[in-house]
Amino acid sequence: MKTKYSYDTVIExxxxxxxxxxxxxxxxxxxxxxxxxxQTSQQLSPEEFEIDEIYRxxxxxxxGDEMILYxxxxxxxxxxxxxxxxxxMYSNSDxxxxxKRLKTSLNFNS
Numbered sequence: 001m002k003t004k005y006s007y008d009t010v011i012e013x014x015x016x017x018x019x020x021x022x023x024x025x026x027x028x029x030x031x032x033x034x035x036x037x038x039q040t041s042q043q044l045s046p047e048e049f050e051i052d053e054i055y056r057x058x059x060x061x062x063x064g065d066e067m068i069l070y071x072x073x074x075x076x077x078x079x080x081x082x083x084x085x086x087x088x089m090y091s092n093s094d095x096x097x098x099x100k101r102l103k104t105s106l107n108f109n110s
Contacts, residue, residue, distance in 0.1 A: 004053055010084065013055050013069050017082055022071050024081025035072065037079055049074045 007013035025038045035044045053071035070083040 005055075007055060007057075010055075010057050010067050010069060013057075014082060014084075017053075017069075017071050022073075022080045022082050024079055026072055026081045026083045028083065028085075035083070037081060040079070042074075042079065044072075044074055044079075048076060052080075 005013075005016065007016065024040070026035045026044075027038055028034075029036050029043065032043065033046070035049060036042070037044070049072050051070050052073050055069040055071075057067045057069070066086060068085045070085070071080070072083060073080045
């Protein structure tokens with residue numbers, strides 16, 4: 001797993017990533033098998049971006065707090081941002097499948 005920093009909370013991680021230039025918010029378009037930048041509407045296929053960092057947060061008291069935060073950068077357009085995905089009992093199976101597919105297509109093993 002690619003991690004560079006240690007964070008106690010998702011908010012702490014997001015704030016630091018924003019300070020380091022990961023200012024865009026990405027969503028996963030499961031049907032199109034790509035990412036979309038919510039600010040610019042630009043779509044990125046798996047070949048067009050890299051997963052720079054991954055942070056996993058365990059929900060100590062609330063399983064709804066179990067999240068994975070991905071720091072993403074495009075290869076060509078220099079767009080940097082984040083994707084936040086739940087895991088465990090509250091995960092979205094479609095989102096989890098596409099994240100798994102994207103990681104596999106990038107030859108990324110976490």
